[in-house]
Amino acid sequence: MAEIGIIMGSISDWSTIKEACTVLDDLGLDYETEIISAHRTPEDMFTYAEEARGRGLKMIIAGAGGAAHLPGMVAAKTTLPVIGVPVQSKALDGLDSLLSIVQMPGGVPVATVAIGTAGAKNAGILAAEMLGAFDDKIAERLADYRKQMKGKVSQMRRELREQ
Numbered sequence: 001m002a003e004i005g006i007i008m009g010s011i012s013d014w015s016t017i018k019e020a021c022t023v024l025d026d027l028g029l030d031y032e033t034e035i036i037s038a039h040r041t042p043e044d045m046f047t048y049a050e051e052a053r054g055r056g057l058k059m060i061i062a063g064a065g066g067a068a069h070l071p072g073m074v075a076a077k078t079t080l081p082v083i084g085v086p087v088q089s090k091a092l093d094g095l096d097s098l099l100s101i102v103q104m105p106g107g108v109p110v111a112t113v114a115i116g117t118a119g120a121k122n123a124g125i126l127a128a129e130m131l132g133a134f135d136d137k138i139a140e141r142l143a144d145y146r147k148q149m150k151g152k153v154s155q156m157r158r159e160l161r162e163q
């Protein structure tokens with residue numbers, strides 16, 4: 001059963017949010033995905049947030065752009081940890097998304113990652129690390145992931161020397 005819920009405000013966010021899914025696939029972790037909007041489907045958002053823990057989710061990754069109220073509103077309706085992904089918007093390059101997500105009032109946190117695809121990737125890794133804090137097998141997979149990253153840097157160094 002999925003322990004990570006991944007929601008986004010619109011299908012237009014998918015090209016960003018799928019980076020979180022890709023990294024979770026690489027790490028062999030189950031997740032579920034859904035489109036939910038605080039603005040367009042507020043009732044569905046409340047239901048999703050209220051039922052998340054009972055359905056076995058351990059955390060929620062929520063991505064949205066522009067007036068990105070989804071992560072904060074979901075956080076307001078659940079005590080599960082919420083990771084917010086600011087999607088890069090056309091008008092303001094995602095600064096609007098970032099500020100909408102990161103500036104939560106004290107008492108209702110959203111763990112906010114960077115704008116765009118790198119942020120979505122990190123949201124996936126952060127979710128895995130949170131689960132890995134309680135699961136040695138996941139922690140081992142994360143250690144392997146780090147080793148692979150190190151290997152890629154070694155390859156970059158070789159390429160640089162060949163320039």
Ligand SMILES: Nc1c(C(=O)O)ncn1[C@@H]1O[C@H](COP(=O)(O)O)[C@@H](O)[C@H]1O
Nearest residue numbers: 009010012037038039064065068069070
């Ligand atoms: N920020 C939100 C919310 C919300 O916060 O509930 N719902 C949709 N949106 C955002 O509107 C942008 C444009 O959406 P469309 O491309 O569907 O017009 C998307 O980035 C979405 O996350």
